[in-house]
Amino acid sequence: MNQHTDLAAQAATDLSHREFLVFSLGDEEYAIDILKVQEIRGYENVTRIANAPAFIKGVTNLRGVIVPIVDLRIKFRLERVEYGGQTVVIVVNVGTRVVGIVVDAVSDVMTLAPEQIKPAPEFGVTLSSDYLSGLGSLEDRMLVLVDIDKLLTSDEMALVEHAGDSA
């Protein structure tokens, strides 16, 4: 019983310390765990990869490392996909891998308390709730908290080769 409350308290502290990087895709605001973020850079010099899904823009050279670039706007079927000065790439670490994700803009870093994180409802087809760690409410804003690990290693992202999946 005692142990139970301890665990709960510990979990609460851990959660209350969670920081998120908030970015926008169109008019929607998304957030990912800041600890996954390696760096933020501009969108440039991407080499196209033939026969890849449209949301995989290609690969780029990140100080000698070849990094795939995924456009989440295409993946999430946003209507307007433009590449301009504001367009940024968030370089994230997923396991041992490094992946860049294209977003419209990065706004800020937010700290969310556990009570601000609501469970994600069952979603539609485009973004399965499997890839969400919840919804963050911040006064009148709603942040979609993306579990970037799960999303980027999922089969449908086709970023990682899975067993029996040889092209």
Add this chain to the structure above:
Amino acid sequence: MDITDFYDTFFEEAEELLADMERHLLELDPAAPDTEQLNAIFRAAHSIKGGAGTFGFEILQRTTHLFENLLDHTRRGELRLRPDIVDTFLETKDMLNDQLDAYRNEQAPDQEAYERICQTLKTLALEEIGQALDGGAEPAAPAAAAAADPAPAPAATAPPADSPADQAATSEAPAQDDGTALVVALIGVADKDRELLVEELAQLGEVLERRGDAQRHEVVLSTSVSAEDIEAVMCFIAEADQVEIRPCQSVAGTAPVTGTDSAPESAGDSAGDSAEKAPDAPAPAAEPAPAAPGSDAGSAAAATAAVTTAAAAATTADAGSPPPRQQRKASTKPVKEASSIRVSVDKVDQIINLVGELIITQSMLDQTVSELDAAADPRLLNGMSLLQRNARDLQEAVMSVRMVPMDYVFSRYPRLVRDLASKLDKDVELTTEGESTELDKSLTERIIDPLTHLVRNSLDHGIESPEARLAAGKPATGRLTLSAQHQGGNILIEVIDDGAGLDRERILAKARESGLNVSDAMSDDEVWQLIFAPGFSTAAQVSDVSGRGVGMDVVKRNIQAMGGHVEILSRQGQGTTTRIVLPLTLAILDGMSIRVGEETFILPLSAVLESLQPSRDNLYAMAGDDQVLQVRDEYLPVVAVHSALDVANARTEITETIAVIVQGEGRRYALLVDDLIGQQQVVVKNLETNYRRVPGVSAATILGDGSVALILDIADLHRLDREKKQRRHHDTRGAHLLPESQPLTEDLSA
């Protein structure tokens, strides 16, 4: 200071020693064993025993101890070697490997296996030496032979174990029961280290006295640990020549004898060797001294009491003095070792990556400078060309660090062949050629599995039984040859057997059975390629060793993943040659950069045969959208890069393009590109590190301007193009075209 810090060093060293031991055992001719080799094997066992004792790996230590005793008898000619004894020795060596692995994984070694091997060794000693020595002058040997179970014995006689090294004293324990006083002299050891050393010593026994100055500090130690083990502990902090161990005056009676004994031995050696000898020479002096009475005066008592450890001690006493002598004889080896260092592959890879970056930066600078007016600053231009040369030299030097001789791979096959041949009742002689051919370390590691598979196949299915061979008019002993040689930028590795060869009819029949599309008109080459089909195995050939075909697809895939390919040459009744062609290194590639539309790609130069401007006259259309290009007397299929890789804005009029004749996996075709840009060395970057395999592409590289260019996979590109054409063909009736995406992702990317 924690002794566990040195575990890894010990494990690595022990592993090398065991590998050495195996090599020597395999080279050993049982009929006329080479003394040097026997000594080397003995030394390896001895060193492992010492280390195991120091670190408290009791089982390992006891096993090596038994083994060492047997080896000692062997090298003194008391145990006559036979092939089956060598087998037992090899088995013991394997067991030691297992035990080592267990300790490394912090597990207890397999007790049952340990007991079994001990029993085997003891039985061997009893049968072989017991008889041989009956009338001999060695009183201790029968006792050793009579040994029922030496393992528990030391537990009874040894003093309470308060340090790991105590347990090391299986042999010394009974004789040194009361503790021996040793003088440990520390010569020129820094103050800090000296205190550490004395602290260590205090754990091994009781420090009776400390004397001397900072330059030569002597510690009198009462301990049951052998001088050798003490030295093993000390040498982690102090250099070997900084420590000197000798028995204290109280046991001086024996000390001078051994002292003079070892003196002349060392006299012959060069002065430079003294570092090596200093610790060795006193070691035997300490060891045999207390043990000698056990075997000499008390031999009768020892024998009647069947105190096994006394016998063991006696053999060690005998064994004790020769090893240093041998070590000195082989002193060239340690000296050689001192000139190399062990570096983790990660570090080397990091250096290679950084040098790659440097090359890229250099070519980036070069590009900028080449746009400047040449007369503007000649010093800058001179500096640039110097930088270029230095960077290239540096790259070459760094790459050579990763190159290891093929011997590293080949050396593991004598054992495999020997074991398999005896299991299959076949006579096989293995020869290796070109062991010194160098190959990238990462490739040697990856080639081992496929090569092992091929060797197994050759033994199991290639080489026939001696009877069958004689019946076929061939010598009873089959020949298996492993060879390696350089050919241009490639290495050619061949597995050649003079066995039965592949059976064309059977392969064809089996292929038909499994629904593959084959015809009798197929060329031999094409038929042989069939055995690489997944799951292909001619049932009649399957055995527990291998089934030709099972896993051959894996062999092929592994080799392709390394950027190489496999060819088979086979003549029925005469044998099979499997040839693996691999690039020398995966890190650097001679490439030809080409342009298609606005995109730049790299072709591996090794795959490029020639390039030409196709003309209408030489182009022939084939059914559908297929085209062939006539080049001299050959008709080559045409693959356009822009259609295979969906490049926009490429030239579509064939006569405006350039046809590069390429060859991949034995297939030639004409690759259509817009322009040739030039040849350059590129640093190969793996796409799979952060992404995945891309069809038609083998890797990526970074160009001078910092952008990424894809390196095309010639063989795969042809396949991709064919698949696409087929798909397009199927889809012509459908409403939409599916030109892009792989089967798995197409529905999601749409």
